[in-house]
Amino acid sequence: MxxxxxxxxxxxxxxxxxxxxxxxxxxxxxxxxxxxxxxxxxxxxxxxxxxxxxxxxxxxxxxxxxxxxxxxxxxxxxxxxxxxxxxxxxxxxxYPPEVRRLIYTTNSIEALNSKIRRAVRTRGHFPSDEAAAKLIYLALNATSVEWKRSVREWHAVKSQLAIMFEERFPMA
Structure with a gap:
């Protein structure tokens, strides 16, 4: 937060x-x-x-x-x-240092929210909740294409999260 x-x-x-x-x-x-x-x-x-x-x-x-x-x-x-x-x-x-490097900032979340807000704001209003959900899906889909970098040391981070949150972090 x-x-x-x-x-x-x-x-x-x-x-x-x-x-x-x-x-x-x-x-x-x-x-x-x-x-x-x-x-x-x-x-x-x-x-x-x-x-x-x-x-x-x-x-x-x-x-x-x-x-x-x-x-x-x-x-x-x-x-x-x-x-x-x-x-x-x-x-x-x-959290261990590998995970801390990933979660110390909310900037990536804020950037994603900004993309969604921009998409919603340009549209203005929606005839239904389904139309809004579709627009958000399309905005997320378009944004994911822009992501060039993968998370550093993701395998180590994923392993640490799986250990810490075993029941909530399925490895499959």
């Missing part, structure tokens, strides 16, 4: 087994909005220790360490923004 109010509750209501996590890239961008341009690289480097930590305990220690730095004192809104999102950050830390 990227911080939209009520969205985690809506997703969990529709999909009760969903593990909600925040988009690390959005959280970093939000943090950078508080920092001056000259300090952004240092802030990003300091926060990298949080989201690349081995587990939640080390991430907590890295965030606490960041809070004790001059950067955190200079930009007092950054650490609290991570603390507020902490319950949605720590699920990310449960």
């Amino acid at each position: 990227d911080g939209l109010k009520g969205f985690p509750q809506a997703i969990e209501a529709a999909f009760p087994k969903t593990q909600v996590q925040t988009c690390i890239v959005h959280l970093l961008r939000h943090s950078m909005s508080f920092a001056s341009y000259k300090d952004r690289k240092a802030v990003a480097t300091a926060l990298k220790a949080v989201y690349t930590a081995v587990d939640a305990e080390q991430a907590e220690a890295a965030l606490t360490e960041f809070e004790d730095t001059d950067l955190a004192r200079r930009y007092p809104a950054i650490a609290p923004s991570w603390r507020r999102a902490w319950n949605e950050v720590i699920p990310f830390l449960d």
